[in-house]
Ligand code: 5AD
């Protein structure tokens with residue numbers, strides 16, 4: 001390849017951890033063609049919007065971002081759109097948004113460096129021709145657009161370099177896509193069928209992370225419990241293998257599906273000391289009829305069996321969930337079943353969202369007689385119950401001493417340190433800023449002095465540093 005000059009790339013990431021992990025892969029791939037991160041799109045040569053389509057108005061939001069960026073962009077710089085909106089909307093998006101220079105879907109992200117170079121070349125050509133044409137009074141040149149969306153998945157998942165933003169914990173993709181077809185969900189369309197990475201490949205990546213000094217890893221997938229089904233292994237086996245990697249102190253995983261979560265998996269988490277006793281298991285609704293229409297393939301009873309087994313083996317485990325409010329046709333009684341579920345389960349936290357119709361999904365074509373006001377009323381109510389439950393749950397940490405991985409100064413108050421306890425809850429710690437550096441990246445003993453629904457407060461124990 002010819003010598004390239006160094007350039008700057010800015011990436012704005014919307015949505016879930018999967019997108020954050022994809023952005024880290026993009027930084028890694030782009031470094032190979034001499035693009036280095038910048039914190040501001042104002043001085044970027046390439047600005048990438050990594051989009052999320054899980055909620056409504058995603059395409060409009062993409063348009064308004066790009067419109068704003070176009071007005072502010074450095075002359076000659078490029079704007080790219082990646083992620084789920086790109087995959088979902090396809091080439092229509094470059095027609096609708098003329099100021100996008102490059103569009104790439106989720107299935108062919110590994111092609112990013114090649115496509116960036118193609119866009120750069122086309123752009124240079126267009127500017128050269130444009131100025132010629134301008135001289136001939138033929139008007140302004142048309143912005144060339146590069147768009148590549150693969151409908152089909154590649155046969156092999158190409159390995160790409162990753163450049164991580166987080167210093168002390170790292171996301172590791174173990175499975176891409178999802179085999180479920182929940183009737184409200186766009187993910188099967190934007191991310192495709194499930195594909196597991198091999199155990200050897202995952203382990204290799206984690207060994208590399210341990211060698212770089214990472215202490216914690218978070219295994220990522222839309223449905224981690226489905227791991228291995230397509231390659232003749234299972235998630236519990238992967239966890240045992242990963243657990244052997246020396247240097248890694250904590251292992252977490254997201255997201256679980258109640259239908260594929262096994263008792264063997266729960267026993268494995270209970271047994272292996274480095275595994276965080278933390279489970280994110282979306283329930284989506286507390287009523288069996290609604291669950292059926294969502295095509296979730298479990299009942300509330302089955303969900304509770306899992307929760308009870310987790311609590312039996314790990315009484316202190318943290319459990320979080322997701323709930324959709326106002327699914328088409330959800331009656332008030334059915335909604336109240338979700339509220340009851342929150343109370344019965346006793347979540348440490350639970351994300352809620354008002355149902356939003358997504359293109360290409362069955363539920364989007366169903367009648368939905370519930371008014372927006374009613375839905376907003378429901379979500380406000382369930383959120384208040386969740387806050388109460390989470391606050392009650394948090395009290396069990398009060399007065400205890402926890403092992404906390406210190407991530408850095410707190411974003412809200414830089415005079416404090418921020419870290420996470422073993423079951424994932426955030427802790428803010430009073431600590432003289434001059435002393436911060438000696439604790440960041442270490443696992444410290446912290447005494448919990450306050451507990452509210454969202455975070456804990458604590459102070460470093462007398463001999464805080466463990467590792
Ligand atoms: N409307 C509202 N919430 C949704 N989610 C997924 N699809 C939709 C939708 N169409 C929520 C689910 C999922 C989380 C990531 O987003 O609760 O678990």
Ligand code: SF4
Nearest residue numbers: 178180182185187222
């Ligand atoms: Fe979407 Fe359902 Fe798959 Fe989760 S399990 S990603 S909600 S289709």
